[in-house]
Amino acid sequence: MTLATLACASGVGLFQTAGPDELAAQLANRVAAALNTALAERGVASLALSGGRSPEPFLRHLATLPLDWARIRVTLVDERWVPVEHPDSNAGLLRRCLPQALETAQWMPLYQGISPQADAEQVDLHLAGWLPLDVVVLGMGNDGHTASLFPGMPGLAQALAVDAPQLCLAIPAQAGRAERLSLSGRALRTAGLQLLAISGDDKRRTLIRALESRDAGLPISAFLAPPLDIYYSPPG
Numbered sequence: 630m631t632l633a634t635l636a637c638a639s640g641v642g643l644f645q646t647a648g649p650d651e652l653a654a655q656l657a658n659r660v661a662a663a664l665n666t667a668l669a670e671r672g673v674a675s676l677a678l679s680g681g682r683s684p685e686p687f688l689r690h691l692a693t694l695p696l697d698w699a700r701i702r703v704t705l706v707d708e709r710w711v712p713v714e715h716p717d718s719n720a721g722l723l724r725r726c727l728p729q730a731l732e733t734a735q736w737m738p739l740y741q742g743i744s745p746q747a748d749a750e751q752v753d754l755h756l757a758g759w760l761p762l763d764v765v766v767l768g769m770g771n772d773g774h775t776a777s778l779f780p781g782m783p784g785l786a787q788a789l790a791v792d793a794p795q796l797c798l799a800i801p802a803q804a805g806r807a808e809r810l811s812l813s814g815r816a817l818r819t820a821g822l823q824l825l826a827i828s829g830d831d832k833r834r835t836l837i838r839a840l841e842s843r844d845a846g847l848p849i850s851a852f853l854a855p856p857l858d859i860y861y862s863p864p865g
């Protein structure tokens with residue numbers, strides 16, 4: 630079955646774009662519109678962003694749009710447990726591509742430099758005062774991980790649940806990956822606007838597998854329900 634058929638059957642919105650640049654522009658416009666609506670309604674807005682490599686064009690586009698960043702609370706959906714200067718830091722990605730997030734916005738880093746567990750507890754406390762989030766932008770790895778919730782990791786089902794005990798979890802080093810921090814399903818699924826951005830055939834195949842079988846052990850499956858909207862582009 631096609632991605633369009635499966636998304637429709639799951640009640641999930643699908644925006645298919647011509648390429649990564651168009652995806653970046655459409656996604657940024659959508660995020661900015663939702664943040665401006667929240668600002669107009671409540672005077673404050675909140676945004677949780679993904680890291681990795683693929684969000685770069687989207688973040689650069691978002692940085693060009695008119696937004697009152699001083700009234701926007703910004704955090705990440707996940708982080709490697711490294712300082713912002715580290716090449717793997719997701720906060721570092723924001724600093725390069727969306728400097729407003731760190732300089733002007735009400736910025737909450739996940740990495741706080743104490744220990745993964747202590748940082749997760751600090752974030753948990755702080756994030757509780759932000760919920761529900763307005764906008765969450767998820768990414769997905771070829772293996773079906775989203776945020777830093779990986780297939781087969783201990784406690785995965787609990788971490789993905791809407792009633793997960795924590796809002797932010799320390800993710801132990803595993804399979805060659807360094808320690809990480811990740812928001813849980815409980816935190817991420819509070820967002821009124823939940824967006825998933827993916828590009829390329831490998832990720833499309835993974836997503837199709839997750840939509841076809843919720844039992845495939847793919848963490849992204851937990852998010853494939855309304856109000857999620859998927860933005861997809863073929864490879865650039």
Ligand SMILES: O=C1O[C@H](COP(=O)(O)O)[C@@H](O)[C@H](O)[C@H]1O
Pocket residue numbers: 678679680681682683684706707708709719767768769770771774775776777
């Ligand atoms: O490890 C991570 O990977 C996913 C996917 O990254 P991508 O560059 O392949 O899109 C990302 O969503 C997550 O935030 C990141 O820390």
